[in-house]
Amino acid sequence: MRLAGERNAAHIRAGTVEVRQLDITAADLPDGSFDTVFAANVSLF
Numbered sequence: 001m002r003l004a005g006e007r008n009a010a011h012i013r014a015g016t017v018e019v020r021q022l023d024i025t026a027a028d029l030p031d032g033s034f035d036t037v038f039a040a041n042v043s044l045f
Helices: 002-007 009-014
Strands: none
Touching: 002 009
């Protein structure tokens, strides 16, 4: 999260990027909330 925030700081300030860490299965997000989702270090088991 820290590194993602640092690397995208200008875009975050401009309001074009939002970086979140959350349990996507528990998130209450409306349909159409995302343009792109990136996941790293995801365990498939």
